[in-house]
Amino acid sequence: MLTGLHTSITLKAMEVQLTPDQEAFIRKAVASGRYPSVEDAVRDAMARWEEGERARVELLAALDEAEADLEVGRYTDYTDATLPRLASELKREARELHEREQP
Numbered sequence: 001m002l003t004g005l006h007t008s009i010t011l012k013a014m015e016v017q018l019t020p021d022q023e024a025f026i027r028k029a030v031a032s033g034r035y036p037s038v039e040d041a042v043r044d045a046m047a048r049w050e051e052g053e054r055a056r057v058e059l060l061a062a063l064d065e066a067e068a069d070l071e072v073g074r075y076t077d078y079t080d081a082t083l084p085r086l087a088s089e090l091k092r093e094a095r096e097l098h099e100r101e102q103p
Helices: 020-031 038-071 083-101
Strands: none
Touching: 020 038
């Protein structure tokens, strides 16, 4: 049983039933020094889950946007003749993005 988890607003206790394998996994991570406490291990797992869920929502939104663009004809058909131009454009954009990200 894990108790004493914190939220950013108030201190709350939460009881969570883990499988024996999950509990052993967490305890092993703490015993190895990967995490200082069970709470820290669970907090990290929750943060990673939240990050994954945010990425999933962003991907779904991007797919919805792409689907809407296709429905109204906002897209470009590429052929063997125009693919080199597309490749050049993508390389240029990647270089510009890379240059902007440099300190």
